[in-house]
Amino acid sequence: MTALTELQARMIESVRISIDAANDYFNQSLVVPDVRFDLRGKSAGQARFEYGRAYGLVKKAKPVIRFNRLLMEENPLAFVNEVAPHEAAHVIANQLYGRNIKPHGPEWQMIMRSVLNVEPSVTHQFDISRASPKPYVYQCKCPGLTHSLSAIRHNRVQRQKSSYLCRKCSSRLDYTGQTA
Numbered sequence: 001m002t003a004l005t006e007l008q009a010r011m012i013e014s015v016r017i018s019i020d021a022a023n024d025y026f027n028q029s030l031v032v033p034d035v036r037f038d039l040r041g042k043s044a045g046q047a048r049f050e051y052g053r054a055y056g057l058v059k060k061a062k063p064v065i066r067f068n069r070l071l072m073e074e075n076p077l078a079f080v081n082e083v084a085p086h087e088a089a090h091v092i093a094n095q096l097y098g099r100n101i102k103p104h105g106p107e108w109q110m111i112m113r114s115v116l117n118v119e120p121s122v123t124h125q126f127d128i129s130r131a132s133p134k135p136y137v138y139q140c141k142c143p144g145l146t147h148s149l150s151a152i153r154h155n156r157v158q159r160q161k162s163s164y165l166c167r168k169c170s171s172r173l174d175y176t177g178q179t180a
């Protein structure tokens, strides 16, 4: 288990703040979901509920929120301010109203608007084309050759925590300012 990044910690905090707001609003003590950052593909986030199988155990559902780390690192503010409350609202609605409501139905929308003060938009306006696994274009000293770096590597370079070398010319890769 690696240490949380600052952004991951802020996301977990944002989810917790949302759950706390619902607890105050509804006078409840809702279960705080586990938060993971292992979602891939085009979705920004996903709320999952793991139900107990035995009769009557539905209330022991264990909520899990998964975030798309790649999209998150490219859209940190939108994730903290919109995606985290969006997924938290699913967890809140599920605990208050059960599993048979529509995911983005009136209950979820009311929680977004009235409890979390976030406009309930169903899809996030992220540029999916940039969800390419290695969107950042770097160059070395080889003529005409470019290299593609992932968001994680790009961020490490930008924070001057890493640099990467071309295997052919052994020169350092420099960011071109462009994304694929």
Ligand SMILES: [Zn+2]
Residues within 6 Å of the ligand: 086, 090, 103, 104, 122
């Ligand atoms: Zn949703």
Ligand SMILES: [Zn+2]
Residues within 6 Å of the ligand: 140, 141, 142, 145, 166, 167, 168, 169, 170, 171
């Ligand atoms: Zn090179």
